Amino acid sequence: MSPLGGRHTPPELSNSDSGSVLIMTLLPIRKYGDPILREKAQPVAVVTDELRQLAVDMGETMYAANGIGLAANQIGRLERILVLDVVQTDDGPGKPRKRQRTNERQLEVYLNPEIVDSGIEDDSYSEGCLSIPGLEGDVFRPLRITLRWMDLEGANHQADFDGMRARVLQHEIDHLDGILFIDRLPEARRASLAGALNRMKKETLDLMAAP
Ligand SMILES: [Zn+2]
Numbered sequence: 001m002s003p004l005g006g007r008h009t010p011p012e013l014s015n016s017d018s019g020s021v022l023i024m025t026l027l028p029i030r031k032y033g034d035p036i037l038r039e040k041a042q043p044v045a046v047v048t049d050e051l052r053q054l055a056v057d058m059g060e061t062m063y064a065a066n067g068i069g070l071a072a073n074q075i076g077r078l079e080r081i082l083v084l085d086v087v088q089t090d091d092g093p094g095k096p097r098k099r100q101r102t103n104e105r106q107l108e109v110y111l112n113p114e115i116v117d118s119g120i121e122d123d124s125y126s127e128g129c130l131s132i133p134g135l136e137g138d139v140f141r142p143l144r145i146t147l148r149w150m151d152l153e154g155a156n157h158q159a160d161f162d163g164m165r166a167r168v169l170q171h172e173i174d175h176l177d178g179i180l181f182i183d184r185l186p187e188a189r190r191a192s193l194a195g196a197l198n199r200m201k202k203e204t205l206d207l208m209a210a211p
Pocket residue numbers: 001002128129130131171175
């Protein structure tokens with residue numbers, strides 16, 4: 001998820017705080033029109049080193065793109081894994097926004113995330129998506145959720161979330177189910193984006209077909 005239709009910036013490699021270069025790969029972000037965004041990701045059975053590396057790479061890819069959440073489908077994988085970082089978002093009542101005041105990072109990784117309960121109170125927020133750059137729209141979602149998930153050690157957890165974290169989790173879990181935020185927009189808003197979406201889809205398919 002990108003905050004308020006966040007801008008896509010070219011990926012760059014960065015150094016770790018200790019000065020040593022981290023071994024990581026920036027992964028190409030799949031764009032609207034790529035069929036993998038419509039597929040359902042499958043549960044992770046065992047946490048492997050390869051999966052831990054994938055989580056690191058997804059985090060770096062998300063940061064490089066100025067995102068606050070990223071799901072496996074968006075980098076071409078179909079395991080149920082998502083990453084997010086909401087440390088730089090204002091999480092008070094009303095519209096949460098990205099602050100971008102510090103370089104602080106707080107990467108969170110969720111495997112097999114499952115919403116087991118949702119609050120009855122909804123809120124709307126203007127969402128953007130790293131796979132649908134430049135477009136945004138108000139999406140209604142429950143303010144609070146109860147989530148069950150597995151961590152990178154293979155341990156299971158359950159907790160209640162609200163605010164921006166709940167918003168991003170729901171957006172990213174949708175990705176793992178092949179659902180995009182545009183699917184949740186009111187009919188009129190979706191219609192107003194149809195031209196731009198069709199152009200993006202054609203561009204993506206043309207790029208995929210290129211030799
Ligand atoms: Zn997204």
